Amino acid sequence: MQIIQQIYKALYKEYGPQGWWPLIDYKGNNPTKTGSIKGYHPGDYNLPETQNQRFEICIGSILTQNTGWVNTERALTNLKKLHSLAPTPLMILQDDELKLAIKPTGYFNQKAKKIRGFTEFYITLNDRTPTREELLSIWGIGKETADSILLYAFKIPTFVIDAYTRRIFSNLGLIEKNAEYDKIKSLFENNLKPNLIVYQEYHALIVEHAKRHYSKKTEHILCPLYQKFVKWANFLII
DNA sequence: AACCAGGACGTGA
DNA sequence: TCACGTCATGGT
Numbered sequence A: 001m002q003i004i005q006q007i008y009k010a011l012y013k014e015y016g017p018q019g020w021w022p023l024i025d026y027k028g029n030n031p032t033k034t035g036s037i038k039g040y041h042p043g044d045y046n047l048p049e050t051q052n053q054r055f056e057i058c059i060g061s062i063l064t065q066n067t068g069w070v071n072t073e074r075a076l077t078n079l080k081k082l083h084s085l086a087p088t089p090l091m092i093l094q095d096d097e098l099k100l101a102i103k104p105t106g107y108f109n110q111k112a113k114k115i116r117g118f119t120e121f122y123i124t125l126n127d128r129t130p131t132r133e134e135l136l137s138i139w140g141i142g143k144e145t146a147d148s149i150l151l152y153a154f155k156i157p158t159f160v161i162d163a164y165t166r167r168i169f170s171n172l173g174l175i176e177k178n179a180e181y182d183k184i185k186s187l188f189e190n191n192l193k194p195n196l197i198v199y200q201e202y203h204a205l206i207v208e209h210a211k212r213h214y215s216k217k218t219e220h221i222l223c224p225l226y227q228k229f230v231k232w233a234n235f236l237i238i
Numbered sequence B: 001a002a003c004c005a006g007g008a009c010g011t012g013a
Numbered sequence C: 001t002c003a004c005g006t007c008a009t010g011g012t
Helices: A002-015 A051-063 A069-081 A087-092 A095-105 A108-125 A132-136 A143-153 A163-171 A181-189 A196-213 A224-229
Strands: none
Touching: A002 A196, A002 A224, A051 A069, A051 A108, A051 A143, A069 A095, A087 A108, A095 A108, A132 A143, A143 A181, A143 A196, A163 A181, A163 A196
16 A cells, blocks of 8 residues: 555655654753743654653653643643652652642543553663553553554654544545554554654654644545545545 | 544443 | 443633
């Protein structure tokens, strides 16, 4: 399926490098300023370069579950101000303080529990890279979160699937609407070399493309990829 | 003023 | 396995 590669090239050509995963704790950033959205680092593939950055990506991937990034950034910034965006300090933090800090992301009761459970496991890792199965065994870590952690925090070329991916590629007719996560994942991994940069960029590009063309109220048929890659598009577009 | 966001889990069929 | 319901804040 050459088309999986062609779509990647088209997206990259259109939007360029996305600089994922964004970090509030990054050179030049001011972690005390909320809502800045300046953590993207296009073209810099050497991140994370510190343990704190790696941990920040993990916690961010949990906090951003079904939540906009602006709110996630607020929560991360709150934790940073409390000097608690690191494993041991976070475990010492009181429950009410933790919940207050992450409140902007919603689901703060569940997410506090998820973060604690993950951090407890993270500490036992001692710098080792976790397996996908280990991550999935933690309460609150599902497939997308596990893959995000592996791809962006631990630099393992494993493809991340999200709701946007499902929307775009089912619209293009390349998968079924309700296709299983692992089935969609295989579609990408079977048609791409396991290249870390490509995997990181592709997922980020999908999110960017979906934000522009796949908001639930927009007409998906107007998606530029549609015209370009679906051979029977002319038949469908009246 | 509904509707949705870079999901995951629990439950009953 | 499948189809819902629940969790919760902030932006548009």
